[in-house]
Amino acid sequence: MCRDMSTISPREFAALRGVLPAITAEHLFAVYRISETTWRKLREGRPVKRVTLDRIRARYRDMGRAAEWNRKVS
Numbered sequence: 001m002c003r004d005m006s007t008i009s010p011r012e013f014a015a016l017r018g019v020l021p022a023i024t025a026e027h028l029f030a031v032y033r034i035s036e037t038t039w040r041k042l043r044e045g046r047p048v049k050r051v052t053l054d055r056i057r058a059r060y061r062d063m064g065r066a067a068e069w070n071r072k073v074s
Contacts, residue, residue, distance in 0.1 A: 005047035013042055016056065019063055031063075032056045 008016075020027050025036050032039075034056060041048050042056075 004050050006050045006053050007045055007047050008042055008053065010045070016042070016060060019060065032059050 016032070017023070020031055023039070028034050028036060028039050032055075034052065038048055038052060
């Protein structure tokens with residue numbers, strides 16, 4: 001595997017999948033800014049570019065912070 005590529009665990013994939021309202025091209029792009037091809041690679045445990053994975057993880061973390069903030073405000 002190239003140094004600039006990385007994979008995720010099935011557990012992390014399940015966490016990413018858990019916040020999607022549906023597995024569609026529209027939701028994948030709206031939530032993580034990724035294509036169906038990238039999603040398929042993640043699901044199959046194949047490597048994706050490290051910068052892409054860093055971006056996905058950052059968006060996932062940001063969603064958690066937003067949900068926490070919303071709970072505090074409500």
